[in-house]
Amino acid sequence: MPNPVITVERLTKRFDDITAVDEVSFSIAQGSTAALLGGNGAGKTTTLAMLLGLLIPSQGRVSIFGEDMLRHRYRVLPRMNFSSPYVDLPHRLTVRENLTVYARLYGLPHIKPRLARLAHELDLEGIFNRTYGQLSSGQRTRVALAKALLNQPELLLLDEPTASLDPDSADYVRSYLETYQADSGATILLASHNMSEVERLCDDVMMLRAGKIVDRGTPRSLLDRYGRQNMEEVFIDIARERYLELGGEPRKAAK
Amino acid sequence: MVLRNVYLLRRSWPRILELMYWPTVQMILWGFITLFFVNHSSWVAQATGILISAVLLWDVLFRGQLGVSVIFLEEMWSRNLGQLFVSPLRPIELIGALFTMSLIRTIIGVGGASLIAIGLFHYSIYDLGLPLIAFFANLIVMGWSIGLVVSGTVLRYGLGAESLAWISVFAVQPISGVYYPIDVLPPWLQHVAFVLPSSHVFEGMRAVLIDHTFRTDLLFNALVLNVFYLGGGIIAFLRFFRAARIGGQLVHVGE
Numbered sequence: 001m002p003n004p005v006i007t008v009e010r011l012t013k014r015f016d017d018i019t020a021v022d023e024v025s026f027s028i029a030q031g032s033t034a035a036l037l038g039g040n041g042a043g044k045t046t047t048l049a050m051l052l053g054l055l056i057p058s059q060g061r062v063s064i065f066g067e068d069m070l071r072h073r074y075r076v077l078p079r080m081n082f083s084s085p086y087v088d089l090p091h092r093l094t095v096r097e098n099l100t101v102y103a104r105l106y107g108l109p110h111i112k113p114r115l116a117r118l119a120h121e122l123d124l125e126g127i128f129n130r131t132y133g134q135l136s137s138g139q140r141t142r143v144a145l146a147k148a149l150l151n152q153p154e155l156l157l158l159d160e161p162t163a164s165l166d167p168d169s170a171d172y173v174r175s176y177l178e179t180y181q182a183d184s185g186a187t188i189l190l191a192s193h194n195m196s197e198v199e200r201l202c203d204d205v206m207m208l209r210a211g212k213i214v215d216r217g218t219p220r221s222l223l224d225r226y227g228r229q230n231m232e233e234v235f236i237d238i239a240r241e242r243y244l245e246l247g248g249e250p251r252k253a254a255k
Numbered sequence: 256m257v258l259r260n261v262y263l264l265r266r267s268w269p270r271i272l273e274l275m276y277w278p279t280v281q282m283i284l285w286g287f288i289t290l291f292f293v294n295h296s297s298w299v300a301q302a303t304g305i306l307i308s309a310v311l312l313w314d315v316l317f318r319g320q321l322g323v324s325v326i327f328l329e330e331m332w333s334r335n336l337g338q339l340f341v342s343p344l345r346p347i348e349l350i351g352a353l354f355t356m357s358l359i360r361t362i363i364g365v366g367g368a369s370l371i372a373i374g375l376f377h378y379s380i381y382d383l384g385l386p387l388i389a390f391f392a393n394l395i396v397m398g399w400s401i402g403l404v405v406s407g408t409v410l411r412y413g414l415g416a417e418s419l420a421w422i423s424v425f426a427v428q429p430i431s432g433v434y435y436p437i438d439v440l441p442p443w444l445q446h447v448a449f450v451l452p453s454s455h456v457f458e459g460m461r462a463v464l465i466d467h468t469f470r471t472d473l474l475f476n477a478l479v480l481n482v483f484y485l486g487g488g489i490i491a492f493l494r495f496f497r498a499a500r501i502g503g504q505l506v507h508v509g510e
Contacts, residue, residue, distance in 0.1 A: 015503065052341045054505045077343045087337030105342040
């Protein structure tokens with residue numbers, strides 16, 4: 001793969017006797033939208049945390065923009081960002097204050113116009129001066145996305161980006177991500193349970209089960225391989241280990 | 256409900272420690288105070304100035320430590336650590352921010368109390384003159400060092416250890432000679448006391464108030480000890496931070 005943005009080699013994370021991620025290897029091409037798909041405990045969030053450097057792997061290597069994340073993560077972090085329902089923002093600060101703090105952490109030169117644009121695009125204007133703790137979970141998801149887009153990241157890691165959103169808001173966010181990706185050429189890696197989201201946004205899907213990548217392909221190729229109509233059925237097949245009937249062994253994802 | 260709390264207690268050594276902590280510390284502290292006043296009743300005549308200075312300077316140490324620990328805890332309570340550490344913010348920069356906030360909070364808290372003391376007791380701690388700056392600086396640096404160790408411990412072992420933020424500094428109070436000279440302590444405990452920067456500061460405070468002498472030897476001792484305390488505190492925090500990146504505590508903050 002020429003100029004992969006993310007290269008992961010034999011990435012493993014063990015917590016005592018539990019192996020959460022088991023010798024996972026993959027690369028993600030620049031400008032693609034890829035997904036880590038899997039059930040609860042499959043290793044999606046753990047993999048994302050290792051990509052971000054929040055978690056030190058037990059073994060293996062993560063390289064982003066050609067930099068080793070264990071040694072040079074501070075060269076890479078200004079070029080990427082992240083959103084997850086498993087982290088939060090200070091509840092007693094307003095939306096504006098929270099975003100201003102993070103804009104300063106990312107060293108943005110022109111904070112006010114950037115915040116105004118994000119507030120407009122993500123429909124935050126009405127809640128901009130409310131404290132984060134007063135917001136509904138859907139509003140919080142939009143604020144978290146705004147925080148993730150503050151520095152116009154070249155690489156965006158999203159853990160369940162439309163969790164807690166109603167169908168209309170979720171559709172709006174997906175459209176926004178599509179537009180952002182098309183305009184900026186950014187690479188997006190998302191972890192999700194939402195099959196229609198993955199089908200719509202992603203051109204590269206990695207299926208995780210018990211910490212291993214057991215299958216990988218475009219949504220179309222996976223649907224064809226499993227003879228299914230939608231990704232939800234593919235997901236269930238993989239959860240029930242039907243990939244073993246197709247391939248015999250869990251496959252290593254192709255680089 | 257009892258069983259739920261037994262489960263919690265059994266799994267968290269800091270909670271067990273907390274149960275025994277206050278009675279033990281209070282008993283030791285007031286025991287020494289009683290012992291001293293029995294043998295030195297003439298001190299009572301000067302006690303107002305000495306005790307008010309002692310209380311205010313002790314609060315510099317306490318607020319300095321609490322300022323670091325509580326600000327750090329705020330990030331854990333709001334589940335913001337994961338967001339912070341995927342931004343370009345380095346741990347050492349976070350430490351700098353904690354120190355700054357601690358300094359501001361201490362100046363507001365102790366400064367306010369010192370003004371009240373002028374109004375209520377007609378006693379101004381500012382009469383200590385320039386030595387007050389030396390006392391303040393040494394006590395707040397020692398407080399920061401303890402605060403960093405506490406913050407690192409809570410990060411590594413979870414919010415079950417958060418009560419350490421409020422109680423840890425009181426472990427050094429009985430042997431810091433806050434309200435009585437160090438020579439009241441048993442000889443073996445005096446050796447322990449002199450490895451605390453705080454004991455040199457409070458001895459120095461009494462030298463200024465009683466003998467009207469500024470003891471540069473005590474200031475030098477406190478400064479040298481604080482170099483080690485601050486270095487140790489920073490190293491301990493960075494090690495706990497790395498351990499948290501290995502154990503996954505930055506991703507899953509909790510009990």
